[in-house]
Amino acid sequence: MTYKTLLRRVVTAAVLIGLVLLFAVLGSPFPEVGIFIVAAVCLTEWLLIFVKQATPGQKITESRLFWGVSGAIYIILACWGGLFIYQNFPMGVSFWVLASVWAVDTCAFGVGYALGGPKLAPTISPLKTWSGALGGVAGAVLVTLVFQLLGFIPGGLGMLVLHAVALAIIAILGDLLESAAKRKLGIKDASGLLPGHGGLLDRVDSLLAVWLVGALLVLLVGGTA
Numbered sequence: 496m497t498y499k500t501l502l503r504r505v506v507t508a509a510v511l512i513g514l515v516l517l518f519a520v521l522g523s524p525f526p527e528v529g530i531f532i533v534a535a536v537c538l539t540e541w542l543l544i545f546v547k548q549a550t551p552g553q554k555i556t557e558s559r560l561f562w563g564v565s566g567a568i569y570i571i572l573a574c575w576g577g578l579f580i581y582q583n584f585p586m587g588v589s590f591w592v593l594a595s596v597w598a599v600d601t602c603a604f605g606v607g608y609a610l611g612g613p614k615l616a617p618t619i620s621p622l623k624t625w626s627g628a629l630g631g632v633a634g635a636v637l638v639t640l641v642f643q644l645l646g647f648i649p650g651g652l653g654m655l656v657l658h659a660v661a662l663a664i665i666a667i668l669g670d671l672l673e674s675a676a677k678r679k680l681g682i683k684d685a686s687g688l689l690p691g692h693g694g695l696l697d698r699v700d701s702l703l704a705v706w707l708v709g710a711l712l713v714l715l716v717g718g719t720a
Contacts, residue, residue, distance in 0.1 A: 527581055534574035537696045537703075540685040541566050562679060570696075573703035576710030583713070587647030591639065592709070595659060596702045598634035599666045606630025615667075620674040628667055635663040662705055669704020673697070 545563050581589045607627020615623040639659035642648045648655065673696070677683065685694030 527578065530574050530577040530581065533577070533695065533699055533702075534570065537570045537574075537685075537699065538567060540694045540696045541570060544680065544682060544685065559680070562676060566676060569707070570703065573707040576706035576708075577702075579710040579713070580706065585647075585649065587642065591642045591648045592662070592705055593702070594642070595635040595638045595662050596666050596705055598638045599631035599663045600670070600698075600701055602634030603627040603631030603667065606633075616671055616674075619671050619678060623667075623671070631667055632660055632663040635659040635666070662709075665705050665708045666701035669701045672704065673700035 541563075545559070577589075580592065603623070604627065607622070607624040607630065610624070610626040610630075612624045612626040614621065615625050615628050636656055636659045639648070639655050640652075643650075643652055643655050650658075677685070683693075685696035
């Protein structure tokens with residue numbers, strides 16, 4: 496890991512968050528189209544993982560079949576969660592989720608790289624640290640403050656900060672979940688689609704978790720905006 500890698504990820508996140516703010520101002524229908532693209536690409540990458548590693552004449556183990564089917568269902572349900580949020584909340588909420596998740600990923604990476612310290616889950620993802628996790632939470636809170644200030648998301652500041660912290664925790668757990676799945680399957684990246692970043696699935700693993708858990712919590716608790 497180098498400063499060049501860190502700079503590349505920071506710049507990428509900054510550009511993406513800037514585009515999200517621009518789309519939010521213009522009222523773009525990007526989320527709906529984008530979610531379908533994410534679902535199609537991620538499912539394709541997940542399928543290719545098994546096709547590439549398949550050995551002629553080798554039987555598919557129950558464990559491998561479980562991860563394959565579970566992963567596909569997870570991706571589909573998570574993308575449904577993204578559509579649910581987009582269709583039932585103001586558009587600014589969908590953009591807030593995107594920007595917050597990217598802030599979590601980038602700040603966790605940057606702060607963890609700069610400060611180091613105790614590992615968050617060494618057996619699953621050896622590079623992740625507690626300092627990075629706290630940095631990710633701070634990133635989500637900062638983005639939330641900006642969106643609230645600009646009037647893109649409804650609600651009081653205190654409640655929004657709590658939502659940001661919850662989102663960050665879910666995003667970090669989603670990242671760890673994909674890391675665990677890849678470790679189980681013996682792969683590093685879902686694909687080489689994004690040079691220096693792996694596959695699209697590697698970049699949206701946190702987002703998928705937030706979409707799915709967020710939608711399920713809304714259905715359980717009730718209430719949309």
